[in-house]
Amino acid sequence: MPSLTKVGCSFILTGKTDMKNTKSRKTPFLLLLLFLVLLLVGINVGEVSAVWEKAVRICFSCIGIG
Amino acid sequence: MWNLRRWVQGVATLVSNAYLLFPFTRNIYQGRLKSMCVPGLNCYSCPAATGACPLGSIQSILSTVRPSFSSGRYHISLYVLGMLGLVGSLVGRMPCAWVCPFGLMQELIHKIPSRKFEIPQALIYVKYLILALFIFLLPVLVVDQFGYGMTWFCKYICPAGTLEAGIPMMFLQPSLRELIGILYYNKLIILVVFLILMVFIRRPFCRSACPLGAIYSLFNKVSIFRMVHDPDACVLCKQCYRDCPMGVRFYEGANQVDCIRCLKCYQESCQYGAISIEVAGILVRPVPKGGEKKEEIPA
Numbered sequence: 001m002p003s004l005t006k007v008g009c010s011f012i013l014t015g016k017t018d019m020k021n022t023k024s025r026k027t028p029f030l031l032l033l034l035f036l037v038l039l040l041v042g043i044n045v046g047e048v049s050a051v052w053e054k055a056v057r058i059c060f061s062c063i064g065i066g
Numbered sequence: 067m068w069n070l071r072r073w074v075q076g077v078a079t080l081v082s083n084a085y086l087l088f089p090f091t092r093n094i095y096q097g098r099l100k101s102m103c104v105p106g107l108n109c110y111s112c113p114a115a116t117g118a119c120p121l122g123s124i125q126s127i128l129s130t131v132r133p134s135f136s137s138g139r140y141h142i143s144l145y146v147l148g149m150l151g152l153v154g155s156l157v158g159r160m161p162c163a164w165v166c167p168f169g170l171m172q173e174l175i176h177k178i179p180s181r182k183f184e185i186p187q188a189l190i191y192v193k194y195l196i197l198a199l200f201i202f203l204l205p206v207l208v209v210d211q212f213g214y215g216m217t218w219f220c221k222y223i224c225p226a227g228t229l230e231a232g233i234p235m236m237f238l239q240p241s242l243r244e245l246i247g248i249l250y251y252n253k254l255i256i257l258v259v260f261l262i263l264m265v266f267i268r269r270p271f272c273r274s275a276c277p278l279g280a281i282y283s284l285f286n287k288v289s290i291f292r293m294v295h296d297p298d299a300c301v302l303c304k305q306c307y308r309d310c311p312m313g314v315r316f317y318e319g320a321n322q323v324d325c326i327r328c329l330k331c332y333q334e335s336c337q338y339g340a341i342s343i344e345v346a347g348i349l350v351r352p353v354p355k356g357g358e359k360k361e362e363i364p365a
Contacts, residue, residue, distance in 0.1 A: 025290075025346070025347045027288045028155050028156075028285075028288050028289055028290040028346075029290070031151065031154075031155040031285070031288060032152060032155040032156065032290070034151070035147070035148045035149075035150075035151025035152045035154075035155055036148065036152060037148075038144045038145075038147055038148035038151060039144070039145060039148025039149055039151075039152060040148070041144050041148070042143070042144030042145025042146070042147075042148050043145055045139070045140050045141060045144070046139065046141070047127065047141050047143070047144060047145035047146070048101045048145055049101065050127055050134075050139075050141050050145075051100075051101050051102075051103065051118050051123045051127070051145060051146065052098070052100050052101035052118070054110075054118070054122070054123060054126040054127070055100040055101070055110040055117075055118035055119075055122070055123065056094070056095075056096040056100050058093075058094055058111050058231075058235065058239075059109075059110065059111040059122060059126075059217070059220060059227070059231070060245075061216065061217045061220040061221035061227075062109050062110075062111045062119075062122060062217070062220045062221075062224065062227035062231045062232070063111060063227065063228075063231050063232040063235050063236075063242065063250070064221075064227070064228055064232045064246075064249050064250035064252070064253035064254070065232075065242060065245040065246060065247065065249065065250055066221075066245070066249075
C-alpha cells in the first residue's frame, strides 16, 4: 500500500471501496452539478451585483439599530 | 494537524477581515470583493470585512424579492445558495472548523479554565428552526406596504454582527450612537449570553443557533469528503467525544449533523484506527497508534 505524507502525518491509502458504497457516492457529484447550475443561473440573472449592492452599505440590522 | 487548523483558521479570519484602512476611512470596505460571499459567518458590515456574509446576503435578497420581481429582476439568492451548496457538496460542514472566524473565537474562549458543561441534545435542532424561519420564511412573508421584508436573523439574533459590526461601528461613526435603542441592547444581551456560554460549553452558537452551520450540516452525509466509522475497530473509549470541539459522539455514527470535520478525532484522538476519511470513494485510514483489539481497553 502506498503511503502519503501530508502535513506531517502519515496515512495509509487503502483504496478500499465496496460496490454499494461506490453506487451511493454518485449523490455528491449530482449535488455538485445541481448547485453549480444554481450558481451560474444566479450569476446570469445579476445576483452578484445584488449581493455587492447590499454588502457595501452599512447594514443597520446587523449593527442592531435598524 | 491541530496546529495546522489553528493556522488556517487564523489566516481565514485575517483574509475575511483584511481591509485595514477602516480606521482612516471610518467606513466599511466597498470594493468588488464584496460581491463574493465568505464561507464562514463574518458580518459584511464589519469595518474590516472583505467579503459578503452568505446569511446576510440571502436574507437581504429575499427581503426584497417582491419588489425585485415587480421590476423584472428575478433574484432569489441562487448565487449564494449555489455557492453554499457547492461548498457543502464538497466538504459538508468543514468550513465551520477551518475558516469560520466566529467558530475560532468560540474555541479560543472555551479554553478559559472552568467547569465544562454539555448542551441538551434537543437544542441542536433549534438552528434548523432559525434557518427556516429567520433566514427563509420571515424575510419573504412579513413585508411592509411596499413589499419589503427584513433581515430577521441579522436584526434580532446574530451575535457575530453585534460583535464584528455593532460595537466597532459605534466607535467609528459616533453619530450612529444616537440610534441605539432596544434592538441594540437586545442583540448585545444575546452576544453576552453566548460569550458566557462559550466559556462553559463547546461552540454553543454553532451547535444550537447557527443557520449557516445548519445549511452545511445538511450535506454532511452526502458530501464528497466525509468521515467513516469502523465499529469493528472502535473500542468505545469515547476519546473522540472528549476531544471533539462540537461534542459529537462519533462512536454513535459518522457524519452527524454537528460534525465539522476538524479531523482531531481522526488525527489525534482515535488510537485504534476506527476513524477514517473518505474522499470521492477513496478511503484514507490513519495508522493505528494504540492497538486494534477491543479487549485491550476497558469498556
